[in-house]
Amino acid sequence: MIQLYKMAWRDLGRNRRRTFFSMLALAFGVALLLFMASFIAGEMRGSLQTSIKLQSGHLQVRAASYDEDKTSLAWEDLVENPDALAAQIASRSDVQVATPRLYATGIVVARDTSTGVRVMGIDPASAASAPFRDGMVGGDYLAADDRGGLLMGQTLANKLRLASGDTVRLLVNTSNGDVDQQDFVIRGIYSTGTPGYDENTIFLPLSKAQTIARAENHASAIFILLKDQDQVESVAAVLQGPAYQVKTYLELNPLLVEFEQYANAMMYVFYLIVLGITATVIVNTLIMSVFERTREIGILSAMGMRGGRIMAMFFAESSLLAVGGIVMGMVLGSLVSAYVQRYGFFVGDFGITGILVGERIYTYLTLNDIVALSIVAFIVTLLGALYPAWLAAKMEPVEALHGGK
């Protein structure tokens, strides 16, 4: 066994340049895949964190009958006395922040264009609103008692060619099924770095939103951020009560969770495609090696080496190539991923409906991806060696001895 590897090692050393380039081909493939895997993992993680921060929170407490898809504003579908409930939840030691929010649908009319938006009533002073306050790019932030101002996302403002200080008309669906409208001054422009979000979200102070939507003293949900994301299930269990439904961030981001599973499955398809290509390089190298060593194979066979053992010799060689290539690829891929993990990768407004994607994607390298990729790369490379090894094993000793004479 050790002898097999010793011979394989020296055979690879015989043609160092060829060995190096075969390994390099595998290394590039592995590096590319590792980067892709870390890119997807990073994007998924980033999207989830963005969604948690901007829209879903870790948990939401809603009225038992609330239907998210309908953005219902009927009072029985809303949380009554939300401030008291939010304060009560916020007093828990494992909760970072809890704040009431009201969601309504509306239309912004500016000059002669109109566009559908989501109107969100927020408590401007809450820590949960920090991403908006910190993301102000023009004008002023909202005050809790502002009755005539709103915040508009930068993407939408650019699209409608509006700036802070401009006036727009806002039409809002109300709890009794009517539409109410009022002119608002754009108090300020915010950017969360997530164009898909900024394009359709308008902020009003909660009390103003309640008034215009006819939902006084009601909220759609209590938005909750925890100190530790991993405690979400246990906190959810505690908050659960007959009048409420408690949704975790996983339930609130079903598309993302589903997309992640889909993306992971797709990654395996990519693994096979890219590694299939790199394996052909290695197969080619091994085939050349088999033909160059025809006579040696004959000698070993004459000595009484069985076909299986001759195959094992070539498997030993390809496993060394595989290990070399995989290690090189891991180093290369990790370096690139580490760089992008730190500095990000600009994608601009790259929206997937229902998923919040930032302008920059940061890769995220997981041990899981590294291990899975190494194993798949190793197996695919060894499978590739099957054919050359079989070629070697089926050589007739007599012919092999004639070969290369």
Place this chain on the structure above:
Amino acid sequence: MEVTKIENVTRVFKIGQVETPALRGVSFSIEDGEFTALVGPSGSGKTTLLQLIGCLDQPTSGQVFVKGQDVSRLTRNQRADMRRGTIGFVFQFFALIPTLTAYENIEMPLLLDSHTHQERRERVMYLLEAVGLADRAHHRPDQLSGGEQQRVAVARALAPNPVLILADEPTANLDTANGAQVMEIMTRLNEETGVTFVFATHDPRVIKYARRVITLRDGLIVENNSAGKKG
């Protein structure tokens, strides 16, 4: 005791429609401890015959026995098993594994069977000594002369203590002095260890080492005598 016995063996090579009868009905046997030359002009079938005895090839008709066992109709792996440890080969070209040292080349056949590290070491050192290459143990083939390489090949053939060594024109690529040295080593090892040697040659300087000479012509035995040098 017969090491090998050939009965009515023919071997016809077929390339496309053309059939070349390399052996056309050959019978003889080789006893334990013989030192026998297979001679004859080029194309007479010497190599073909050695390959049949060596279980590298199979006869078209007739039977080949090695150590009493019929080896004419064995599978590939069975033939490999038959060769392993039983038959050693020395070829005209210096058939060493180029990536392995002299020591490792000689050790190779021992690795195919269960031998301890200690056993292998002792055997390899003994053989290196026997072929006068103890000081070349860690040289690669390309660092050895042709004569030295062929001596390593002889040592390797002997390593697993085979009953039979088949040498196909072992001196054809060597100068007179080196050829003589190889032949003398083979003669000595034959006398000392009793291992049977059968070698093909058409070099008269080599034939004179043989105790028995089998002459082939056109795939038939034309002379089979023990008139050579007496042991």
